Amino acid sequence: MNEKRAIAFAPCIAALALVARCAAAACSIALPESPTAEERAAAADLQDALRRMGSGDVQIVAESAACAPALFVGATRRAAAATNEAGVAAWRPDEVFLASVPEGVVLAGNPVRGVTYAVETYLEDFCGVRWWTSTESFYPRLPSPPVKGISMRHAPPFIFRETYYRDALDAEFKVRLKQNFASRTSVMNAEQHDIPPERGGSFRFPIFKGRKSAYHTFFVFVPPAVHFKDHPEWFGLVKGKREALQLCLTNKEMEDEFVASLKRTLAGDPGASFVQVSQMDQPGWCECADCTAVMERYGGLPSGLMIDFVNRVAARIEPEFPNVTLDTFAYQYTRRPPTGITVRSNVVVRLCTSGCAYNLPLAEHPGNKTFLEDLDGWAKAAPGRLFAWDYVTDFMSYIHPHPNWRAMPANIRLFADAGAVGAFLQGDILCPVGEFVGLRLWLQAHLLWNPRADDRALLDEYLRGYYGKGAAVHLREYIDLMTAAVADPKIRMSMYHEFSPWITKETSDKASAAMARAVAAAEAEGPEFARRARRERLTTEHLALANWSKYGDGSKSERQRRVVEWVRSVKEAGVQNLREFDGMRCEDYLRAMIFAGMAVAQEEPVFSGDVSRLSPNDSLGLTRIVGTNDFARIEMSGGGKGNPGACLATTVAIAAGDWLRVRARQTSRRGHMPFYVKTGRKTVCGNTYFIGPRFPRDMKWVETYVKAPEDVPAGGELRIFMQKPLWDWTIEIKSIDRVVFSSPVPVDI
Numbered sequence: 183m184n185e186k187r188a189i190a191f192a193p194c195i196a197a198l199a200l201v202a203r204c205a206a207a208a209c210s211i212a213l214p215e216s217p218t219a220e221e222r223a224a225a226a227d228l229q230d231a232l233r234r235m236g237s238g239d240v241q242i243v244a245e246s247a248a249c250a251p252a253l254f255v256g257a258t259r260r261a262a263a264a265t266n267e268a269g270v271a272a273w274r275p276d277e278v279f280l281a282s283v284p285e286g287v288v289l290a291g292n293p294v295r296g297v298t299y300a301v302e303t304y305l306e307d308f309c310g311v312r313w314w315t316s317t318e319s320f321y322p323r324l325p326s327p328p329v330k331g332i333s334m335r336h337a338p339p340f341i342f343r344e345t346y347y348r349d350a351l352d353a354e355f356k357v358r359l360k361q362n363f364a365s366r367t368s369v370m371n372a373e374q375h376d377i378p379p380e381r382g383g384s385f386r387f388p389i390f391k392g393r394k395s396a397y398h399t400f401f402v403f404v405p406p407a408v409h410f411k412d413h414p415e416w417f418g419l420v421k422g423k424r425e426a427l428q429l430c431l432t433n434k435e436m437e438d439e440f441v442a443s444l445k446r447t448l449a450g451d452p453g454a455s456f457v458q459v460s461q462m463d464q465p466g467w468c469e470c471a472d473c474t475a476v477m478e479r480y481g482g483l484p485s486g487l488m489i490d491f492v493n494r495v496a497a498r499i500e501p502e503f504p505n506v507t508l509d510t511f512a513y514q515y516t517r518r519p520p521t522g523i524t525v526r527s528n529v530v531v532r533l534c535t536s537g538c539a540y541n542l543p544l545a546e547h548p549g550n551k552t553f554l555e556d557l558d559g560w561a562k563a564a565p566g567r568l569f570a571w572d573y574v575t576d577f578m579s580y581i582h583p584h585p586n587w588r589a590m591p592a593n594i595r596l597f598a599d600a601g602a603v604g605a606f607l608q609g610d611i612l613c614p615v616g617e618f619v620g621l622r623l624w625l626q627a628h629l630l631w632n633p634r635a636d637d638r639a640l641l642d643e644y645l646r647g648y649y650g651k652g653a654a655v656h657l658r659e660y661i662d663l664m665t666a667a668v669a670d671p672k673i674r675m676s677m678y679h680e681f682s683p684w685i686t687k688e689t690s691d692k693a694s695a696a697m698a699r700a701v702a703a704a705e706a707e708g709p710e711f712a713r714r715a716r717r718e719r720l721t722t723e724h725l726a727l728a729n730w731s732k733y734g735d736g737s738k739s740e741r742q743r744r745v746v747e748w749v750r751s752v753k754e755a756g757v758q759n760l761r762e763f764d765g766m767r768c769e770d771y772l773r774a775m776i777f778a779g780m781a782v783a784q785e786e787p788v789f790s791g792d793v794s795r796l797s798p799n800d801s802l803g804l805t806r807i808v809g810t811n812d813f814a815r816i817e818m819s820g821g822g823k824g825n826p827g828a829c830l831a832t833t834v835a836i837a838a839g840d841w842l843r844v845r846a847r848q849t850s851r852r853g854h855m856p857f858y859v860k861t862g863r864k865t866v867c868g869n870t871y872f873i874g875p876r877f878p879r880d881m882k883w884v885e886t887y888v889k890a891p892e893d894v895p896a897g898g899e900l901r902i903f904m905q906k907p908l909w910d911w912t913i914e915i916k917s918i919d920r921v922v923f924s925s926p927v928p929v930d931i
């Protein structure tokens with residue numbers, strides 16, 4: 183042991199000539215004489231890493247007691263000399279500075295986070311440490327920490343960085359990924375842990391009591407439940423009527439209440455550095471004369487009205503809360519940028535890519551042309567205050583191929599080049615096992631830190647390091663196959679797809695074969711690699727199962743067996759929800775998949791054609807049933823959460839445990855609405871069963887199987903409704919049949 187230590191410290195002994203007063207043969211971590219909490223934490227982290235790498239028990243000492251070669255952490259005198267020499271006048275946000283000096287190496291940076299990141303950059307880029315996930319890392323054997331040939335100065339273009347994945351909720355891993363923003367929404371499925379101050383802390387929104395989401399906040403500050411009755415004029419005038427959909431942004435009384443409410447929130451939560459002042463997640467902007475006049479002033483767009491309001495609120499809160507930034511959306515009806523107005527210095531605008539195609543980079547897909555115009559406009563309207571919001575997964579099915587491998591890095595660069603100062607990448611927040619979920623998170627984090635990094639090299643590095651060298655080749659083949667499958671610009675891959683019509687059987691078979699080779703290669707390299715590769719195979723298996731009839735892959739019983747096996751594996755991997763869209767649980771998916779493939783033995787028509795057998799159940803009159811003898815046509819107007827009662831459409835009597843087959847099609851182009859079983863006022867995801875992604879946009883008839891829960895009361899109803907109607911929506915129902923299946927279904931897993 184002692185001999186090993188002596189060998190390990192040989193370079194230190196050799197370097198003693200440089201700092202002759204040192205007697206002991208030991209490297210040191212040198213801190214400033216009065217270190218900050220962050221410097222102490224960074225030094226402790228470095229010490230721990232050196233121990234793991236076999237670099238010995240390196241002591242943390244004050245700079246004056248350091249031996250060469252020393253690792254100078256934070257604002258040491260040696261760092262000051264080196265930064266002076268390098269001409270560093272002032273630190274940019276999160277900036278790191280690493281430099282070899284005759285006495286060792288300087289690891290310094292912005293006192294907030296920069297020092298933490300400098301140590302991490304040293305460990306990652308110069309020592310070869312890798313933090314693959316929150317629980318899986320790699321520390322190489324490194325008897326003597328490198329001190330020569332190090333020179334790096336870097337500040338990330340995105341000052342605010344967040345990737346929205348389950349694993350990134352872990353505070354320490356977030357620090358490893360150099361992420362510094364923490365959003366909360368209602369669908370996280372796990373606790374968000376704040377980064378402690380000594381590790382740099384995080385930017386965050388206020389925590390609203392009883393509400394997990396920090397977004398879409400108009401009604402948080404001016405709730406319609408409290409104010410609509412007495413002040414309908416505070417809410418948007420829509421088609422001549424005041425509706426609790428959005429706020430009337432020129433109503434001064436409303437603004438006063440809004441500001442007072444916002445100030446109360448900020449005063450009660452001093453840790454909040456950002457607060458959303460943003461539209462509800464639905465249409466319904468105010469069309470009153472005053473609001474229309476403001477819109478006209480700024481290009482005739484609702485975004486002008488929004489920025490005008492947010493700027494005013496920002497001006498009013500600034501004196502009391504100078505360090506709080508207001509955060510608003512360019513989203514849906516506000517995505518088109520205004521003209522003749524720029525956002526205030528204490529406001530950022532989150533421009534969302536919703537509705538774009540994701541198979542190609544935003545700048546390459548012809549379908550994204552208007553988005554590029556919007557980006558350009560917002561870069562001008564929000565200079566230095568633009569915040570990107572990109573969607574980086576398949577919200578219909580996390581464990582399904584979502585080949586945005588080219589788009590993901592290119593879009594990060596696009597936003598950086600447009601001058602965006604923040605980025606939020608919305609990924610697989612509900613699920614720890616999406617397609618290459620760890621790789622995606624790691625890759626995105628590295629690109630947000632440095633958008634110019636070589637994404638292909640990073641990808642290959644992760645594949646080799648995390649799955650093993652043998653498997654990496656085949657996994658890369660899988661990724662390339664999928665990427666090639668969506669290369670045609672005529673393909674428009676949205677963020678909601680479950681069947682991937684662009685993936686042919688031939689590609690699917692090749693992908694499955696590549697995955698099988700990857701698993702075999704990983705098994706040869708060790709059980710850890712094998713476990714990780716097997717988890718990725720769930721994706722190709724899902725692809726095959728979801729397209730079973732299309733690919734003509736074999737018998738129904740074979741499919742059922744594999745579906746059960748697949749769901750079992752998914753559950754073992756810790757998955758609760760398979761998608762964000764509706765939080766589909768594994769068990770529900772299993773039932774749906776199995777029933778979709780089973781022969782129907784008996785059918786009993788509950789409803790077919792004749793509209794007189796359906797009745798709207800809709801207090802606001804937003805639903806019309808106008809069908810023919812062959813099918814019922816149900817038309818629904820946009821409504822929303824703020825408009826209770828708008829969502830119910832029609833009802834059919836059912837009994838507990840009934841299985842119903844619904845033949846229907848959507849005839850409106852927008853909306854993604856499935857059938858829901860609803861037994862009371864509240865819809866519970868667990869009581870929701872449906873098959874298929876949603877109604878296809880090609881207007882084909884589809885079959886959907888719905889099961890009534892066992893607790894449905896006598897005289898219960900199947901209600902066909904929109905969970906959160908954003909747009910006008912029309913479906914046609916041909917028939918609803920009560921069905922019995924030919925064999926028992928193994929629904930227990």
Ligand SMILES: [Zn+2]
Pocket residue numbers: 418419429430431432433468469470471472473474
């Ligand atoms: Zn108005």
